[in-house]
Amino acid sequence: MRCDYAPMEGITNYLCRNAHRRYFGGVDRYFMPFVSPCKDRVFTKRELRDIVPEHNEGVPVVPQLLTRVPEDFLWAAGELKAMGYREVNLNLGCPSGTVVAKGKGSGLLASAEELDRFLDAIFSGTDLTLSIKTRLGLRQEEEFGPLLEVYNRYPIACLTIHPRVQKDFYRGAVRMEAFRAALAMSRNPVCYNGDLVTAEECRTLEAAFPGLDGVMLGRGLVGDPALGRKLRGGEAADKETLRAFHDTLYAGYCEAFGSAHSAMSRMKEMWFYLMGLFADSGRQAKALRKADTPQKYERQVAEIFRDLPLRQDNPGLWRDVPGWPPEK
Ligand SMILES: Cc1cc2nc3c(=O)[nH]c(=O)nc-3n(C[C@H](O)[C@H](O)[C@H](O)COP(=O)(O)O)c2cc1C
Structure with missing residues (x-):
């Protein structure tokens, strides 16, 4: 089954994608943050x-x-085509309050009619392959029926569904029954996205939904960069490779930002997810969060790699951290 790396603004930028591909791989496509x-x-x-x-x-x-503006979409798609891209993904899932207030991201799911007009304009205005990443609706999953009817009118290369509604943000259980119904009714290929953090969870999903076109993994892949590889029967992450991945990324950020302090802040966002791969990491996790200079950060990272054993599977503890991700 195809495995896509989910877009995560602030985390899965080009430095992260390049380093991930170099050290771990196991991913078919990397979706860029919006x-x-x-x-x-x-x-x-x-x-x-x-x-x-x-x-x-x-x-x-x-x-x-x-x-939400077809002309803006088509301008950007044209520029991307000129750069050599063949596919563009449309974000209809972002739950952020400021984005939704402007009618963008999952905000565009408020009206099936407006969505239809938007899709009509962009599908008739470009010959690029278009795919969509969507939620089930804004307030309740029942909204998805009419939205899916709209999606079914267009040749969407892949409809990636995160089975939550906007007001769920990333909290609470994913709405699997609604996903099941959507998969059965979609005329377009469907990819599943949401809360998969272990290879076993991915395999269970694949067995439950043999019609799936693929899975998209976000926090699970940041928390265990070898997850895609393990899905294909490959090796789990080892400390040396993780360390090399970390160092490449940190050095890349230091150079790109011209500031080790900013690089440290970026790295801490990744550690929020990655820390779960290390056993008994409570004390070190706290010290890493508190590190306020690159020197302290680097010392803390060295201690983590020296002292903490790796777990085989990341338990995804962040799934239950209240208030994360921030609602912006
Ligand atoms: C920090 C953060 C940034 C994100 N940025 C984007 C983005 O730019 N575009 C997008 O479509 N989804 C974005 N998402 C949503 C993820 O792509 C994904 O749908 C979500 O994390 C659920 O999948 P997961 O449980 O596998 O992580 C973001 C999520 C997080 C936590």
């Missing part, structure tokens, strides 16, 4: 750094757009 085109018709420097082909050489990537 780019939000506006009427100025320019990508920001930060957006460009992530999407330019030079930064993604040898890595199978799919760029993602977040907008």
